[in-house]
Amino acid sequence: MNLEKILAISGKPGLYVLKVQTRTGFVAESLIDGKKITVNLKSNVSLLSEISIYTYEGEKPLTEVMQIIAKKEKNGQAISHKEDNAALTAYFKEILPDFDEERVYPSDIKKVLNWYNTLQAKGLVTDLAPAPAETAEKAPVVEEKPKKAPAAKKAKAKKEE
Template identity: 70%
Template structure:
């Protein structure tokens, strides 16, 4: 799962994909409706790849938490537990058993689940097994190009330049 170009903008609903950086800020595209917006440098913006969840041992990157949700849901959407705080806490303790219950609030859990569902709807959530199972496709042209460049470098004799000392 790649979250390097996915943004959460304070005061704006949903997630955004970073499209273009400008002198005064950047252009982002909403993952919800596809509209492009310009965001100034004064806006509070967070990259999802930089967000972590508190646990009792260490901080867990959001990517790992999202992968745990994907494993639990088999790549499907997470349940919408908007109003039930106890159900939110129980669900999140199944996903991340050692999360710090004093520092991670129900609103944080709700936001993580909402973000996961947005990413899953856009097809950005990929289970690790799916990535490992899809082999890299090579075409005959790519194989020929690799062998021809290797043969060309081996066939050409290396020219040595004469130095002044050897002359």
């Protein structure tokens, strides 16, 4: 598994795996407790594969940042996201020396480390690098077509004229 189907849902703790896409949203399974939830299209959802960290040269994809953490920790747990802000910033400086300190807040560092440790606990850290075939085939985007007004209402409107 790679980060292509891992989600962070605003207002919901932890990470989720995208299971099934439906007409009105999708079904996701929690990585923490395995419970499935339905998420509508109005929810604020982020794919981890789409998230980047600001650096002075540009942006670094979250997948690469997590690979650096995994390499440093030899695929083990990183420091806890509950450490004080100074310790978190110092740790992040070790793994990503050129991160933009003005645009990357301690809360962002906490999220990244919490997400990494969650993925590591589930044994998904070794699979963070996307396979070339998986990168080429992305899930198709389904567009909803606007609904047409029922024919009976159209006929009634004509009669009233």
